[in-house]
Amino acid sequence: MQVMKWSVIALAVAAGTTQMAMASSQSESKGFVEDSSLNILSRNLYINRDFHRGGDATNYSNSSDNPKGYTEEWGQGFISTFESGFTQGTVGFGVDAYGLLGLKLDSGKGRAGILEMPQGSDGRSQDDFSEAGGAVKVRVSNTVLKYGNQFTALPVFSTDDSRLLPEATTGTLLTINEIEGLEINAGRFTSLNQQWQTDRDSGEMKSINVYGASYSFTDDLSAAVYASDLEDTFKKKYANINYNLGLADEQSLNFDFNIYKTDYDKKAYGSSLDNTIWSLAAAYSMGAHTFTLAHQRSSGDKGYEYGADGGGTIWLANSVQVRDFNAEDETSWQARYDIDMSTFGVPGLSFMARYISGDDAKVGGETGVSRWERNLEAKYVVQEGVAKDLSLRVRQATVRSDQAFGSDNDLEDVRLIVEYPLSIL
Known part of the structure; x- marks a missing residue:
């Protein structure tokens, strides 16, 4: 799961629009060294999850090591x-390269499995884990071909970055930006390294073969099609339409539509x-306030599955902090409120609250199954000084569901995240 996919899509489109130009990027190259950059993101993450019906974090554990239904871990990532x-x-x-390092600050056999760190046969998290990778790249005009280890952010193949360290993949990606506003992607990848493993093909x-394109018709209208x-x-297959309607001063209405069609292999x-x-999703912004309503609907022979194609490959409005509301035949609604406190003299401080309710799901042969999730978040980003861009975030989630969803679907989830980006070059 990832949070605020809708916002991520809008930002990505906006960023892509400003970068795409008719002039050749290659002709403006200053050189291998002159245009180089080196950045380090320090991420400190504490997370605990209290399962009210005795669930556990077996998705990330070798066995059911949390019989008391409680997980708690604290780590430092670079x-x-x-x-x-x-x-x-x-x-x-x-060339591009990355280096990942994760350090366990606090954990135990009876609490492990939620931070997504490698675990031994005894169920204990490793004290540290690391990974490095690199890729070569070639550019002609505004077209770039990259081969090697990399991170991806395509709606049909998106590596996950929701825990201490991100997923990574190995393969080839072609990105074409020859026409202003239009980005075309095509690639083939042959391995995926999960967040809690160091094996290149865990x-x-x-x-996986991926291809598609996104196009900004205007500053307010964009669309994307991928497969x-x-x-x-x-x-x-995936499609997106995003439209922003300007209203009065400091007021706007944004509409974001996303759809996936999946055909599962008989084999x-x-x-x-x-x-x-x-x-x-429809979001009404008025000054410091944003009110969002979203509707999501799943239909077909089974629910929407992802993960084998990247843990972030679910760019849908109701994919939130813990759940995705993607079960078979599930219908869900979301109400959300955001406030930016800069308008009130506290730049960098923001708050978010949302509630999602899902109904009519088909789970384990039962129909009409329901669940809900509530998320609260507070975030502050330092605006100036030595600690400029340091962010502190507190997130809390409550999930409740019918018994058919299983014991791990009634829980409280708390996360404390401190991130500090450092630009070396």
């Missing part, structure tokens, strides 16, 4: 990324199954 510039000339060459992914084929597992699922899931 995410370093190096991006070289491109050599000058008609064809430019460069996700056991055979291969993927995860070998011997499923095929997905993996025993029969040919399908799923269609879509969400529509």
